[in-house]
């Protein structure tokens with residue numbers, strides 16, 4: 450560490466994200482431990498209906514995690530071998546892996562250089578007769594260009610599966626994210642807006658997709674008499690009609706998620722407040738660029754991603770990253786373009802595919818942002834980022 454910045458070192462590590470658990474959450478979970486059902490009990494439906502109502506969707510299906518939920522959405526969408534699904538390269542691998550799980554092909558469309566979300570014009574260029582769906586990602590919590598993507602999907606008969614892992618509590622053109630796309634996925638991992646330890650959920654307004662999601666989550670099993678293929682052998686009778694999985698969420702998790710949901714407006718407000726403080730502190734700096742926000746959406750601020758202006762700096766992103774880590778500021782990088790991963794390389798994807806995403810990847814840093822950050826934490830981040838980057842201004 451340089452003696453010039455060592456005075457900025459925090460005594461404790463500040464992660465980029467972490468959960469907020471209070472006494473009400475703990476009591477909600479312990480109440481389930483004392484109840485009859487640890488899994489598939491009353492808490493699942495209670496959480497599902499509460500979340501559906503909150504985001505303005507008719508139905509919601511909770512899953513063991515967000516990745517399982519995306520897998521379910523791809524299956525419900527009828528995606529299979531030979532199909533193509535267009536998604537963003539600037540995301541967590543799960544947004545594309547869910548397509549591979551169905552033996553279909555993820556196709557990466559480049560991002561828009563200002564919003565960092567899927568570029569609808571680049572998406573349109575990649576649509577062909579094999580395309581079945583589009584998976585836009587609401588990167589950092591800023592909704593993708595959902596109106597244009599929905600129009601494209603409608604024109605070509607595609608489904609939109611929105612990866613809103615970052616966007617619970619976000620709005621698009623005045624509507625909450627969750628009731629807009631054919632299916633919307635939220636993740637309940639501890640770094641996300643609300644948590645159930647591990648968990649995910651799909652919202653939809655389609656009864657047909659809802660029923661397919663329920664079946665997929667529980668082994669492909671059907672119990673409802675009216676929907677049986679064979680005649681019931683007796684009261685015990687049920688049928689496995691498709692190859693599903695055990696992707697259920699437990700009641701312990703659903704109780705935690707339901708309790709957390711009460712705090713969502715407060716969580717988002719706190720995140721927004723910190724993002725505003727960052728905007729004010731960094732907005733006029735020459736060496737970096739703050740995240741641009743489109744007027745169509747209102748971000749829920751899962752991540753605060755700065756872009757280094759490398760032309761104005763004599764140090765690279767790696768050095769700045771390492772110096773901030775040495776000061777106990779838990780910066781991160783979201784994301785390595787999905788197709789850079791060796792598994793994708795081996796499938797035939799290669800560098801150069803999405804130049805905007807690749808350029809951005811060289812320049813980004815995610816700063817700590819979570820509701821439990823104190824005013825002193827925020828001041829530490831601002832001082833460290835300014836101190837480290839401005840030293841290399843050229």
Ligand SMILES: *Cc1c(COP(=O)(O)O)cnc(C)c1O
Nearest residue numbers: 514515516541543614636637638
């Ligand atoms: C977190 C995340 C997921 C996966 O969610 P899990 O609950 O961790 O499985 C998918 N997509 C994006 C963009 C994410 O950030």
